[in-house]
Amino acid sequence: MFSLRRFDWLIFIPMVAIAAIGVAMVYSAFEISLPGGPRPGLENFALRQLLFAGIGLVIYLVAASLDYHVWIASFRWLYLLVIAMLLVTLAIADPTFGTRAWLNLGIFGIQLSELGRIFMIVVLARTLGVESHRLENAGPFLISGMLVAPTIILIYLQVDFGMALMMGTIWLGIVFLAGVRWRHLATIAMGAATIIPLGWFQLEEYMRGRVYHFLYPGHDPSGASYNVNQALISIGSGGWWGKGFGQGTQSQLHFLRVRHTDFIFSVFCEEFGFIGAMLLILLFAVLIFRLIRVADSARDRYGRLIAGGVAVSLFAQVFINLAINANILPVTGLPLPMISYGGSSLITSMFALGIAQSVSQRRKPPDNPLL
């Protein structure tokens, strides 16, 4: 059922705007700064990103026109698919950039955990959204936790701490929105409080290093905190209005690394300043608020938890990425949704928004037109 009248423009328009900004920023942060200038055809990352956005848009529209109950109905298969994808990735993927999350398919690498994340939103929505399940007892809560735990472990084994963190956050968010009792959350929190200090020593060396560099950023200007410092310089030197599109010295002269992926927000801040950054955040905020609104007005609990899950996922990823760029959080490799270069992240993000769009188009009519 695709209805233009019920089409949710408040998801669509910010999404397209953000993706367009993403294509432009990949062009500025990467292609312009290459010694030979932008490359032709599909060697050009910005054109690739545009192509991914096109594919993402098609998938968005397909997902929007499908009834989201299709996904709910097949949740067992989806869960098995997620586990299978993560196992395959772990088994055969090449380690690139120190992580094994990428499955190399010739010209493109594909990050299956991105897709797994979307499917897990559906799986969790189905697990916690069954009307008959009372959240008064801890049953559904524990079941959902047991479903999520293997995926987190598998992603962690791929040395993709960022995505593992995301998966945990999505679970917490959906559980929270589903109405889990505070006492259950408190129990989990206490459990976490005892595990985290122990876990510190289980962390890979590079992760502990990142935490140190986060805590003492100026400590080692030539060492590993180099990029954090360069990101701060990029952002700070942007000032109110920025240096202009393609004019960021930090990115154009390559002082900033991974500038087209995880640190693309720093480039944006350098080139468009505080005003630009606020407008970008505003776009994300509009989208996230709209998703929460869609959750509120969803036809059923499944739709509500799917839209809410997408909102939590989007917000968590945006917040963590921005916080890393601004050195509020230690570095964990996470792209900025729909801005950072990368097909897997862009297409799955749009896919998730497509499912949320589907929920929105099937929302219940307002109880009260004035509300």
Added chain:
Amino acid sequence: MGDLYVRLRALLLRIVVVIGFAIVGFRLWDLQVVSSEQYLDAADRNRYRLMPIEAPRGVIYDRMGRLLVRNVPGFAVYIVPGDLPRDSEERAAVFERLANLLEMPVDSETPRGIEQILQERTIGPYLRVRVASQVDRHAAFIIEEDHLELPGVVVMAEPQRHYYDASLMAHIIGYMGRISPERLDDYRQRGYQPDDSVGVSGIERTQEAVLAGIKGQKHIEVNVFGREMAVIASEPPEPGHSLYLTIDTEFQAQVEDVLRKGMAVAGSEIGVAIAMDPRTGEILSMVSLPTFDNNLFSGGISIDDFVALNEDPRRPLVNHAVSGLYPPGSTFKIVPAVAALQEGVVHAGTTLECRGTLLLPNRFFPNDMSLAQPFRCWRRAGHGHLNVVTAIAQSCNIFFYQVGGGFMEFSGLGIARLGEYARMMGFGEPTGIELSGEAAGLVPSDRWKRQTFGESWYTGDTYNSSIGQSFVLSTPLQLLNATAVIANGGTLYRPQLVSQVVDIQGNVVSTLTPDPIREMAVSPENIELVRRGMRQTVTSGTAWRWTFEDVAVAAKTGTAEYTKLDEHGQLIMDQHGYLPTHAWFTAFAPYDDPEIVLVVFLDDGGEGSQYALPVAENMLRAYFDIPQPETETELGP
């Protein structure tokens, strides 16, 4: 009711979103608005560098305007330590690749590897360190092309010195090299960088300030690899001045040729020949053999070449003309002659007798002649009665023993006065020529002997000093300069090598002016007597082998005994028990109005009158364009 409960959760989520973005927003406010300037500075520090622009070094011409050194393009490879990859493995990969291209080791003590060079020369993260110079053009282009793979590696065009007539002029022009660590601070105060090449010997060294010019500088924008992306502002360099030497290379080549031949005849391994204009102190020619190719030093000499040159016992890197110290022998007799005349010890008419041997009584048993010490003349039969002029011409030792040390009732100069005149004529102090490594020489005194050997000064020491033996040591240039004082009638000039300094447009900046060190406090008549003695040396004295009379020449021969130990620590002597001798010859011409004064020195060259004389003769033949006699009598009787 349950609905409201979950709606409350959605509200809480909205609050979390607002708080989250607010935190980010405040942080960005702090970074981009409050502290923006500080980060803008940091971004500028990242990308702007102040780089020196090298000033073209002045070139050097000979007296006739022949180009002696030229700047040729070369490539040098630098590393900017701060631009190297942070990751140690990536850094190792860069070193590995660079080492392959430059055909040098990464980690090695000899020859120096990249790691060692960096360790030694790194001053700051963004001060470049030269890893290799005189890099093959092809390798330089590959490195330039691959700069993305070689972050922190920079190729720069770097002019190098190419010397024409390299070995002919090497001792005069010298060569360039790295700043030695001890002198680094001194050079840095003058605006040099640790990696700059500077003149380290010869004219290149002494005229560094004139030749080097003044560096310019430019503000450039660089990328993370340290590559220049744009020039923001620049201040052009001031090119160095060029020099014209006093040397005529054509004459220099002739002198080298005749010296080389004379050394071959004498079996001498080290030889020096210098010619100077006695009226101005201009050096017309200066040859020290063996010599070396100073092009080997351009862009850094190889270890093998340097070891070979440095360990050669003939010391080809040393300019023996200014650094070699030798007993001057009989050529030194002009000093006691001048001194004795001026001090009234002898007069023009004073005669002293030479019987071939002078017995100096033992100072404690003056009446026991069996204890007396014999001093001999080179002519065993003796010279009979001599005045100062004939004594010079015959180079009589006995005459000068008495003049210097006195004998019986005749009181001589004494070492103090002898030394005073020697120093007045330039012995015992560097002449101040524009060359590096000049030795001071030695004019002994009784005080010096007591301090050095803990022994008193004996009359015998004065005797030997009077004939340029015992402790007297001179460089060939000092002896030449003292002879010039006789030639020009009493002025000691500083010898000079630079006749003109011109700027880049060819405008004359300065021209050589004679630089008198001192006027001798000696009457012209007394100098004239010594000149006459030197003239008679040629006409009827020890230089009897002289073959041409086209130009009137005055001269002095010298055969200086020296002591040298063999590998067993024994004095080297010939089968008759004689010490080996250096052959000396000094001369000036034309006698009436001298325009050239010269010195020839042959290390271990035997008799001066026999072996050094032909060299001097051929030098003057070349200078005055006098053809060789029909029959070659090079070996002589």
